[in-house]
Amino acid sequence: MISDLLSAIRFLTILPLPRAKKETDLAKAMFFFPLVGILIGILTLAITRVLSLDIFGQLEALSFITLPIFLTGGLHVDGFADFCDGFFGGRDKEEILKIMRDPRSGVWGILGVALLVVWKWQLLASMSRRTSALFLCLTASRWSQVVLAYFLPYGNPSGGLGEKVAKKIGPRELIGASSFFGLIVFFLGANGLVTLLALIPFLAGVGFLFYKRIGGITGDLIGATSEAVEVFVLFILFLVRSGNLK
Numbered sequence: 001m002i003s004d005l006l007s008a009i010r011f012l013t014i015l016p017l018p019r020a021k022k023e024t025d026l027a028k029a030m031f032f033f034p035l036v037g038i039l040i041g042i043l044t045l046a047i048t049r050v051l052s053l054d055i056f057g058q059l060e061a062l063s064f065i066t067l068p069i070f071l072t073g074g075l076h077v078d079g080f081a082d083f084c085d086g087f088f089g090g091r092d093k094e095e096i097l098k099i100m101r102d103p104r105s106g107v108w109g110i111l112g113v114a115l116l117v118v119w120k121w122q123l124l125a126s127m128s129r130r131t132s133a134l135f136l137c138l139t140a141s142r143w144s145q146v147v148l149a150y151f152l153p154y155g156n157p158s159g160g161l162g163e164k165v166a167k168k169i170g171p172r173e174l175i176g177a178s179s180f181f182g183l184i185v186f187f188l189g190a191n192g193l194v195t196l197l198a199l200i201p202f203l204a205g206v207g208f209l210f211y212k213r214i215g216g217i218t219g220d221l222i223g224a225t226s227e228a229v230e231v232f233v234l235f236i237l238f239l240v241r242s243g244n245l246k
Contacts, residue, residue, distance in 0.1 A: 079223020155216030
């Protein structure tokens with residue numbers, strides 16, 4: 001279990017942990033993905049407090065966006081850029097996958113990442129209780145990766161990182177990841193529950209889109225979903241707290 005946790009931290013963050021003599025299966029490590037989301041949230045909050053950015057609303061919100069990106073090495077943002085390029089620029093499965101394999105970002109990718117950051121920043125800046133929103137979106141996004149990997153096959157015939165986890169997630173990993181995410185939902189009470197209930201059909205829709213367009217998921221699409229879920233969760237929380245969603 002400890003080796004699985006360390007593998008999850010090494011994969012999802014840039015924290016300088018020593019390499020294990022025998023690397024564990026990435027699919028098994030996904031058991032701890034939402035817990036790593038909590039860890040990223042703790043580090044983000046600690047750094048923000050040390051720098052005293054929490055006394056400036058806009059800067060605190062920006063810190064809550066940029067620090068997780070740095071702590072993860074931009075892993076999921078890169079996937080989101082590839083998703084935007086491929087799905088908005090490609091006409092069929094072969095063209096989508098070809099575009100997503102290109103290491104260069106196109107117009108759609110650059111525009112997508114810019115809008116992603118703006119949406120996160122504005123949604124967080126509009127909230128008075130940002131810390132709970134931070135932890136919910138960071139854990140929900142990592143939980144969504146486990147859900148997609150559990151239900152969807154791998155969609156790239158040429159292989160890739162996502163092949164290690166697609167349809168290789170067992171009930172153990174799904175239940176374990178859900179328990180960590182469930183803790184955050186529980187602590188947020190009604191707001192957390194409403195967000196969870198909204199997130200389930202959102203993920204179902206995303207999964208259907210991926211399956212319809214390329215027949216499954218890839219590593220880039222898992223990362224892209226993670227980023228999209230963060231925005232979606234923040235948006236639902238914004239609606240709930242503003243009284244527009246009852």
